[in-house]
Amino acid sequence: MPIAVDIDVMLARRKMSVGELADRVGITPANLAVLKNGRAKAVRFATLAALCEVLACQPGDLLRWEAEAEAEGDAEADAEAADTAVE
Numbered sequence: 001m002p003i004a005v006d007i008d009v010m011l012a013r014r015k016m017s018v019g020e021l022a023d024r025v026g027i028t029p030a031n032l033a034v035l036k037n038g039r040a041k042a043v044r045f046a047t048l049a050a051l052c053e054v055l056a057c058q059p060g061d062l063l064r065w066e067a068e069a070e071a072e073g074d075a076e077a078d079a080e081a082a083d084t085a086v087e
Contacts, residue, residue, distance in 0.1 A: 004064050007036040010055045025050045 011021060018036065022029040027047060034040050035047075048059055055062070 002066050002068055003038075004066050005036060005038050005040075006062055006064060007032075007051070010057055010061060014055055016055075021051075021054060024054045 007021075011018065018032055019029050022032040025032070025047065035043060048062070051057075051062060052059060
């Protein structure tokens with residue numbers, strides 16, 4: 001997907017856990033993990049606003065666009081790394 005999610009970066013900068021962020025935003029840790037790992041197909045503006053408020057950041061600090069070729073290259077590299085780890 002060409003949209004990358006950088007919640008991990010902001011969590012590290014704020015020294016905050018996923019559980020704490022989920023509690024403060026008002027979503028489940030499982031739903032936050034789906035968003036954080038880039039598996040979400042959509043995000044509500046209210047959720048994005050709550051994330052920005054809790055993390056004291058802008059939406060652009062959490063979401064960024066990547067060209068399809070970069071995203072596909074990253075996925076291929078991840079798949080190759082997984083294949084190597086299994087061997």
